[in-house]
Amino acid sequence: MLASVLCAIIGTYMVTRRTVIAGGGMAHASLGGVGMGAYFGFSPLIGAAAFAVLSGFGIKWLGGKRNVREDSAIAMLWTLGMAVGILFAYMAPGFMTDLPAYLFGDILSISHTDLWLLGALTFVASVSYILLRRAIISVAADRDFARTQGLPVGWLESMMTVLTALTIVGCLHMVGIVMVVSLLSVPQMTASLFVKNYNRMVWLSALVAYVACIGGLLLSYVADVPGGASIIVVSISIYLLCRTIKSLRASFLK
Secondary structure, eight states, rough: OOOHHHHHHHHHHHHHHHHHHHHHHHHHHHHHHHHHHHTTTHHHHHHHHHHHHHHHHHHHHHHTTTTSOOOHHHHHHHHHHHHHHHHHHHHSOHHHHHHHHHHOOGGGGHHHHHHHHHHHHHHHHHHHHHHHHHHHHHHHOOOHHHHHOOOOHHHHHHHHHHHHHHHHTTHHHOOOOOOOOOOOOTTHHHTTTTTTHHHHHHHHHHHHHHHHHHHHHHHHHHHOOOOOOOHHHHHHHHHHHHHHHHHHHHHHOO
C-alpha cells in the first residue's frame, strides 16, 4: 500500500515530465552503491540511495550540456553504476549471496525498519505533493512556462530528483533494481486511459498499483514464483486488459 501511493505520486510526475528512462538509469546506477556497501561493510541501501541521488543529479547536469545528449548521459551513468556494483560485489568477502534480492526483489527480505522508512518517505512525498501540488504539476507539464511564472523550477526539480531516487531505493526489496521502473510508469499508463486530470491520475494509478501488488503476491503464493516479477506481470496485464476493453468499447460505440 505504501509503495503504491509513493510510486503514484512520483511516477505521475515522471510520466508527465517524460523522465521515466532517467528513472531507469537511476535505478540501475544504484547497484554501484549496493556493491560498495557490501564491500566496505555499510548498509547497501544507504549506498544505493547515495548512488541513485548522485546519478539523478549527474543526468540532470550532463543533460543540460549542449554537446551531450540526455539519453547518452543516462546510458553512461546507468552502465557505470552497474559496472561499479558488479566489481565491488565480486570483491566483497564471500561474494554477495543476497545480490539477486537487490536485482530482482525479495519481499521476504523486507524488515520492520524498511517499512518504517518507506512509511516516512511516503508521508514526506504526500505532504510535499499536497502543499506544492500546483507548482509540481506546472513543472511536470511545462518547465519553461513554470519558470516564466516565477516558480522555483530548479529547486522543485532537485526535490523531485531526490524523492525519485529514494522511492527507487525504497522499492528495491519489493521488485528489485531491474523492474522498479515499471512501478513508476505502468500504473500511470493504465490510469491515463481513463483520466486526463493530473491529480486524478495520481490516485487512480495508486489504486491500480495496489491491485497489481496484491494480485502479484497472490500469483507468487499460488504459483510459487518470485513476488517482484509477479507484481510487474500482473501490472502490465492489467494495462493490456484495460487498453483492450477501452478499444473494444470505442469500436462498439462507433
